[in-house]
Each structure stands twice: as C-alpha cells, then as structure tokens.
Amino acid sequence: MSKIYKPEIFYSDDEDFAAMAAGILFEHFEKATNPLVSFPTGSTPQDTYKELVARYADRRDVWDNMRYLCLDDYAGLPENDERLFKNWLGRQLLDPLKIKNRIVFNSAASDTEAEATRMQDYLDSNGSVDVMILGIGSNGHLAFNEPGSDFDSPTRLVELAQDTIESNARYWGGDISRVPHTGYTLGLGDIMKAKKIFLLVTGEGKADILDKAINGDVTESVPASILQNHPNVTIIADKSALFKFKGPKHG
Numbered sequence: 001m002s003k004i005y006k007p008e009i010f011y012s013d014d015e016d017f018a019a020m021a022a023g024i025l026f027e028h029f030e031k032a033t034n035p036l037v038s039f040p041t042g043s044t045p046q047d048t049y050k051e052l053v054a055r056y057a058d059r060r061d062v063w064d065n066m067r068y069l070c071l072d073d074y075a076g077l078p079e080n081d082e083r084l085f086k087n088w089l090g091r092q093l094l095d096p097l098k099i100k101n102r103i104v105f106n107s108a109a110s111d112t113e114a115e116a117t118r119m120q121d122y123l124d125s126n127g128s129v130d131v132m133i134l135g136i137g138s139n140g141h142l143a144f145n146e147p148g149s150d151f152d153s154p155t156r157l158v159e160l161a162q163d164t165i166e167s168n169a170r171y172w173g174g175d176i177s178r179v180p181h182t183g184y185t186l187g188l189g190d191i192m193k194a195k196k197i198f199l200l201v202t203g204e205g206k207a208d209i210l211d212k213a214i215n216g217d218v219t220e221s222v223p224a225s226i227l228q229n230h231p232n233v234t235i236i237a238d239k240s241a242l243f244k245f246k247g248p249k250h251g
C-alpha cells in the first residue's frame with residue numbers, strides 16, 4: 001500500500017483567493033531554475049493569472065527561463081481554435097508574460113497515438129515536470145484523467161467523460177453536440193512524477209469533491225485522490241471550497 005501524505009493547505013476569504021494564489025505561485029517560480037511548468041485552464045485560475053500578469057510581468061528573469069508544458073487539450077480541433085487550452089492559456093497568461101518556450105499538443109495531428117507518444121518522449125527525456133499546477137473537476141478528474149483512469153496512466157488520447165463534456169459546453173454556447181469527445185492528457189503517472197504539485201480549488205461547488213479527494217479513499221474512481229500518495233502537494237483554496245473539509249489524514 002502506498003504511503004499517505006498530508007498536503008500543505010493555504011486558504012483565504014473567497015475574494016482574496018487570486019492575490020494569495022498568485023503570491024504563493026510566484027514565490028515558488030522565483031526560486032526555480034529553468035523550470036518545466038504545467039498550468040491548468042478553466043474558471044478557477046483565471047483571476048490568479050490576471051494577478052500574475054498585473055503584479056509580476058516585469059520579472060523577465062522568472063518568465064524567460066520558464067518552459068510551459070501543456071497539461072491537456074482537446075483533440076481534433078483546428079490549431080487556431082480559440083478554445084484549445086493552449087490558445088486560451090496563451091491569451092490569459094503566456095502571451096502577456098511572453099513565455100516563449102511552449103511544449104504543446106498538436107490538436108490537429110492525424111496520428112493521435114504518435115502525438116501522445118511525442119509528448120511522452122519529451123517528458124521522459126527532459127525529466128519530470130518541476131511545478132505542476134492543477135485544478136480539480138467536479139467529478140474528481142485531474143487534467144483529462146477522468147474517473148477510472150489508471151493511477152500509472154501515461155500521456156495519451158482519452159474519451160472525455162459525459163460530465164466534462166456537459167461542463168465544457170459553456171465554451172460552445174451551451175451546445176453539447178459541438179464539444180469534442182476526445183482529448184490529450186498527461187497521465188496520472190506523469191502527474192505523480194512532478195516534483196511539486198499545487199492544486200487550486202475555489203467555490204462551494206468543489207467542496208464535496210475536494211474533501212473526498214483528500215480525506216476519502218484513494219481510488220481510481222476519484223482520480224484526484226492519487227494526490228494523497230504524493231509527498232509534495234500544496235492546496236490553495238478559498239474558504240468556500242474548504243467548508244466541508246474534515247482535515248487531511250496522514251500516516
């Protein structure tokens with residue numbers, strides 16, 4: 001049985017979350033040398049990215065040395081689709097901070113298996129991710145590792161869960177039929193090899209799943225529960241996301 005670790009937890013009032021998260025992340029970036037970093041997309045980190053840009057864009061020493069590695073993305077969309085995570089993140093964070101070194105999935109690749117292998121090869125030959133920043137899905141997914149994903153899964157093409165498709169329909173004007181059904185994702189095995197993991201969680205809607213992931217059983221039906229087996233996890237949350245939290249277990 002794998003060892004269970006206790007995560008470090010930082011929290012703030014809901015309205016102070018972005019400033020707190022940006023400060024904690026930047027402090028970590030500042031100390032890293034040429035780090036390979038994965039950033040999540042979605043609603044949770046949006047204001048944190050605005051804060052990073054507003055407060056720290058002039059710190060060229062930090063951003064010029066950073067390598068961005070795409071955590072997950074849709075498959076089968078044209079490369080210029082604005083909803084691709086790499087393009088969304090480009091607009092929100094990478095372009096304003098002029099982070100040029102980007103290792104991303106080619107959504108339009110015709111050989112999807114070769115595309116996933118290309119990314120896995122990059123990771124295998126360049127070392128693991130230094131700073132892995134994650135969000136958590138309401139179903140407990142990490143990146144596109146949906147419930148049921150093997151804990152040692154590699155980077156691969158996956159079928160998106162129905163609740164992920166429904167949740168992401170907001171980016172297609174609510175039209176579920178237009179949401180891609182497949183995506184690329186780093187595997188849970190790759191995520192677990194990261195040297196440092198930050199999990200960003202906000203809002204009452206995530207309170208149940210956060211408590212389940214950190215205090216419940218470690219099970220493949222809740223992919224984020226694997227974080228209990230990682231020795232270096234920091235949770236950055238607002239009070240709303242923590243209101244059901246019974247306190248981390250450890251042993």
Ligand code: PGA
Binds near residue numbers: 041
């Ligand atoms: P959200 O997405 O920040 O939009 O809730 C998180 C996720 O699905 O991983």
